[in-house]
Amino acid sequence: MEKLLEVKDLHVSFQTYSGEVQAVRGVSFDVKKGETVAIVGESGCGKSVTAQTIIKLIPMPPGEIKQGSILFNEKEIVTKSKKEMFEIRGKEIGMIFQDPMTSLNPTMKVGNQIREGLIKHQRMSPRAATERAIELLKLVEIPQPEKRINQYPHEFSGGMRQRAMIAIALACNPKLLIADEPTTALDVTIQAQILKLMKNIQKKMGTSIILITHDLGVVADLCDRIVVMYAGKVVEQGTKREIFKNPQHPYTKGLLRSIPRLDQEKETSLIPIFGTPPDLISPPDGCGFCERCDDAMNICKLEDAELHQVSETHQSRCWLLHPMAQGVES
Template sequence: MKGDTAVSDKILEVSDLEYSFDTYAGEVHAIRGVSFYVNRSESLAIVGESGCGKSVTVQSIMKLIPTPPGRFKRGKIIYCGSDITDYDDRQMEKLRGKEMSMIFQDPMTSLNPTMRVGRQISEGIRKHEKISTGEALARSVELLKEVGISDPERNVMRYPHMFSGGMRQRAMIAIALACNPKILFADEPTTSLDVTTQAQILEMMNHLKREFEMAIVLITHNLGIVARFAERISVMYAGKIVESGSTDDIFYSPRHPYTWGLLNSVPAVGKKRTEKLSTIKGTPPDLFMPPAGCGFYDRCDYRMKVCKENDPPAREIGEGHFASCWLLDNRAPGVTPYVAKRHTIESSGKGVM
């Protein structure tokens, strides 16, 4: 099974993380007990609908959310064996960029439009390493070349608006890799790109992961793009991780109804034109007033009374494969499990077993 690594090889471990936002309308319970880990040189994908808490999870780990309105409630964050849960801004500044970096969703709003791309790349290098401006600029040229931007000597002097969308995304990756971080958070790095550029960016990130031996946490709403990229997947819904396991576990033997819905929603190659694209009915719960039971209750075709009243515990189905669903209880009625369709897997980039 992919992703099987010794416990001592964990580079990041998050336990029971809870994070809220205090607003005029009340408290938004954005993260409600999230736990996951990432191994060294491993790719983990956190998948779920928009608003489920994926971005907040990684931003709270890097402490990028202003306080207020953000508020850490509980949990533990262990990085390379050290507890960084209570690190202040000064302590986190030593980690951000050098130890852990982040690629944000929209490079056009993340890059500074008034600064040349080369200066933005070299800024992080000079902050963490004692080198001259000229040396930092030379490193910036090498990084642009590394991420696949042609004529880097010329493009390093250009402004972000002079780049195409794919080039801006590559520039963002160059900034994130400037100091060879041990872990890279990629927040929807391909959302605004065309399909061809998406594939190029993901392939490049995989190559850089192997070259720099870093771990990658990919945040996305699209299960279709992670099959070739990730070794493990965590499925997130309404501020919680409802299922996690190896990529094979999630694609071939998912056990949570929400995961079934996501997989059925992936556009499939070879599907007849008359077939409608599957959707998940309803809307996510209001996190101003999170439900006492399963967050997926109102949208689930297999819901039971216990689902509404009690939050299901995470159950281990196989080695490293967990799901939180009352259907896994021995007393639950039998349900036909999801069976991966051949064309669905192929369209997602997986070979058929």
């Protein structure tokens, strides 16, 4: 399958009064056409910064892309100017932000916010843009779209605001849709509806999706591949089946132990991951998960492991996979 997006050795830092925060440290992954890839990890692991860097939404300064490459449709994103990125954002890459209440403009009607991108990028007339906006509200299953198009965000419920955000992101038929924790502020029932909606839209439009989330349970039905991040690095990536059935990194195993499982016959208690992530102003020389890992060895403190190839599609950054670590017990 042809690659739509390819991120290679991406390093992103932020200059603060306390020092340089190394938010993203050598992240590499790719997204194929029509594929859904989830980037998972706890808060502060760098997943949202990675997503926003793809469309250059991080403020620079204090943010800075230190090194790396972002190829979208074989075109380099890192070197593009603000004017060039304006043509890509919304038109070729759409984004659903984490909190629709703060992402939507409270002073503009929802219809105007959808029409804005259509008029700028697609050069539509106001009448054609209005008709397309109504179609998009129907696509995201908002009832009475002809009426809702003239309402303000505060007149929408939380789930409807998220649907409106999806409509804005899809307005120009982007090739790639980035969804940054699109279900975090919603209750479980609405979460399921939004995820089902995104799945149906992908089938209809063939859009590639990057789903950013801290909840592995959310991605179980929606995603094809999963990228697990910790302390600014990719610690494991593979197909959905490989990550759920055969996790190799201790952090991935910890995430799976800390969520309820319906595929196990015996009822087991949830086990939290104790401790806190490392300070990325002065990240450790070794494995970032070392201090929280029950299987840590001396080498883990001194040097970080390379990504070991578990299978053709499965990689894990752990010293336990090194040939010299065979037979090591917890």
